[in-house]
Amino acid sequence: MSKIAIVTDSTAYLSETLREQNNIKMVPLNVVFGDEAIQEEVEITASEFYERMKTTEKLPTTSQPAIGLYVELFEQLKRDGYEAVVCITLSSEISGTYQSAMSAADMVEDFDVRGFDSKISCSPQGYFVLEAEKLASEGKNIEEIIAHLEIMRNKINAYFMVDDLNHLHRGGRLNTAQLFVGSLLKIKPVLHFVDGKILPFEKVRTEKKALQRIYNLLDEGVAGKTNVQVTVIHSNRLSEAEKIAEELRAKYPDAEVGISYFGPVIGTHLGEGSIGISWYVA
The missing domain is CATH 3.30.1180.10 (Hypothetical Protein Tm841; Chain: A;domain 3)
Incomplete structure (x- = not known):
């Protein structure tokens, strides 16, 4: 049975508990206040963010994860004995996260990383992530997982x-x-x-x-x-x-x-x- 890791980004908004229970790896996007880039779900919670929004004059911007974060994670998963990764991201139409993840995948030799552009975000993105983990734990191979996610879209x-x-x-x-x-x-x-x-x-x-x-x-x-x-x-x-x-x-x-x-x-x-x-x- 191949060992497949499931990776997503922070905009699936799956709780840390849920991610740990299901062995899901997460790479955070950033919210940027002025010159300060803060990793969401890691360095700032949603409630802290909305509180800060009330007192900030200039509205924040957002940025995708650094490619290096994905490279580090994929290399770590390879060292941990995983044979492949299904990497599920928020829509590539609203963020460059998918492209960053795929660029990082090209930098890790002899390791199968398949990207899945959810074309959505938030809890619907989470549906894909949890389903992929369920299929991986049932022993499905990477082609079967990706094919199932494509069917889920509709x-x-x-x-x-x-x-x-x-x-x-x-x-x-x-x-x-x-x-x-x-x-x-x-x-x-x-x-x-x-x-x-x-x-x-x-x-x-x-x-x-x-x-x-x-x-x-x-x-x-x-x-x-x-x-x-x-x-x-x-x-x-x-x-x-x-x-x-x-x-x-x-x-x-x-x-x-x-x-x-x-x-x-x-x-x-x-x-x-x-x-x-x-x-x-x-």
């Missing part, structure tokens, strides 16, 4: 709404006119990933209506299905996320409903107060 959905359009505007997701009109009308855009990019799905006038729209999409996706995983994702709105999760557990008693978060790197682009729901129908 079974994963995620929709989210942002509280403040300024972050999306600054990140180039909205033009100035859209920002002005959106802010004036208090529009809460419902967003999703299309071909790895974050795009508006619908513009909704209020948060309540935006959430209701996401609930309707969830219902269309999972009603009558078994083996469903649902995750409520939040930007520093834990009590609201818990309330939504309770409602969903009552509505879908057979589904596994969990809570995750938009950490520093993704939170930089979405802003505090964002709420999302992702689901995976196995």
